[in-house]
Every structure is written in structure tokens, then in C-alpha cells.
Amino acid sequence: MSTHEEWVHNAWYVVAWSEEVTQSKPLGRSILGKSVVMFRSPEGQAVVMDNRCAHRGFPLSEGRTTERGIQCGYHGFEYDHTGACVHVPGQWRIPPGGRQRIFPTVESHRWVWAWFGDPEVADPSTVPDTHWMDDPEWDRVTHTRLIGCSAGLLNDNLLDLTHESFLHTSTIGDDAVFENGVTIEVEDNIVNVDRFMPGCYPSPLFAQVTNAEVVDRWHTTEFQLPAVHIIHAGVVEPGGRREDGYRFEVLNAITPAAQGQSWYFYAFCRNFEVGNEEMNAVLTKSQGTVLDEDAWALEHQQASHDASDEDIDDVLIAQDAGVAMARRVMNHLLDTEWTAPEQDGSSGSQQAPLAGADTTQVRAL
């Protein structure tokens, strides 16, 4: 099976937590196969810049931050937050071409987002809403992982949560997950996969944190393609309304790092026991276990794909309705990203709507 993965570039991707990007030390990271350096300007602005110094290619992440911006650790070129070279040691003249590429960047609710496609169409208003991250009505625990698998495998993982029944048995897994089917909705580049589990045991973790014995449970994966899954989940007494239950908003930002390697930025937000540090400790541990189990499975899965020299398609079942739809939308985004015709002088990189699927509902199982 071919394991080479194409990535949509005209999109916002999470590249770091706000607190990781500082004025004191550059941060180097591979994002979409590109080596970038991040730092905070003296004015406090997060900067995402090509990591290869324009002089002779030394990685700026091995340099230092300065009052002007960032300084290369090899021969001392300095660049400001716009990427302009502002100082060359030993001469007053700045060479033409002494400029670093910078990527459009937005900071929102503790995440730093960057855009690696056409900067002309980078619209900050399209950054996904993740306000639960710093909403005082909610509390949260967070994790970061660099997982040795493609972003596609992680996306499939989040769209088919039946794996909870088998992989996450000590925490969020229970037979109720695979025993109940999903309802799919698609609107533009958003795929929703909703599963309602009426009158079920609440799973070991939910039993521990809610003290409930029988509940109605739900989880809805809202995949905002290509990079963010927000899982709206919860439990409530049987027959209760979702808005009255114990609710979770699980933020999953999946950012390709390189071929076969992905960043996973994760926040597990809840609307109860806000400020309870004991609960935070319980959830930090349980959700760390969940992510480790996912990483274990996904890295095995990636290795299995890498080892195969045959082009074998997955066998999809009813529970994969969301996986199939999301793959279709992702392919559409890839197909249209750079090929839309230029008209009226407008940019050629706007994405066209998915024909026949502006709003689609599919009942599976």
C-alpha cells in the first residue's frame, strides 16, 4: 500500500501551544514536512518562520532570540518578526534576498495556528472555535503527542470511535459504543459523526467521574477538515437532555509533521467539577492512557502499512460511514486546492464546494 500522504495547505493548522512560543528561546518543529522555527517577537507576537537561514542554511532554531527578533547561531544574521534581515555582523549593507519566509499566524485560545498555503487567502476568521480551552465555565486537561503515523490514520481513528470498545477498555471504552450505529451529516468541509447510546453503562471513566450507573451517552465527532476534530460528548440520566448532562468537549488538532509522523494537540474539556484539581489529576492520567493506547495502535498500523508492498484497500463497514465521507471531502479539498480556475483576477486557490454534498445526511447501521 502506498503510504505517501498528500496534505491540504490552504488551512489553519495548530503548530504549538501559546506557552511553548517564547521570547527567550526559539522552538524548532517539523510541520507539513517543512522545518519551521517559532519565537515570540519583542512586541509579544508569535512568529512562525522558515527554519533555514537565508545565508547558508543553518537552522535558526539553533540560534537565539534577541531584541530585534531572532539571530542565526552560525554567522549572526538577525531577522525581525516580518522575516526581514535587519542586521548582518560586520557590514551595514543588508543583502538583497536576505529575507526569511514567514507563515500567516493566529493565536487563539492557547493554540498557535499557522497557514502554509497561499497567504493571500489566509483568513483569520476561519480559525476553528476552541473557546472551551479558556472559558471560565469549563475546566480541561491537555496533552501533546508526536505519533509515528500519518495524519490520515489519526483522522480515521477519531471518526470511527468503535475502537474505544476494544482499545480503551479501562477508561472510555464499553460495548455500548460498537453496539450503536452512527448518523452522518456533511456541510461544506465539516463531517459530523453522531452516536447516541441510550440506557447504557457509562464506561469505567464516566462511572468514576459521574457516579452514575445507567445513562444515556453520546459522542459526536465534528471533523472540521482538514485539521481539527471537536468531539462533543457526554452522559445524562436516561431520558435527560444533552445540555443538562455531564458534558465534554474534546479538542483534537491533528497536524502532519512529516510523512508517517503527526502532531496531536489535545484538550479534554468538561463543564463540571471546574477547578477541582483532584479531578484534573484523574483525567490527566486517564486521558494520557487513552492517547498512549491510540499511539500504540496507530504506530503498529503504520508499520503494518509500511511493510506491505501490495496496494490493498481498507474494508469499510457501516460504522465507517464517517471515515468514508471524510476521505471523500479530503480528496475534494486536495483536488481543488491549487486547480480552481483564475477568474476576474481572483486567486486560483479558493476551494470549490463539494458537488452534490453541500448538506448530506446518511444513516448508518
Ligand code: FES
Ligand atoms: S548560516 Fe545563518 S548567518 Fe550564516
Ligand SMILES: [Fe+2]
Ligand atoms: Fe482512541
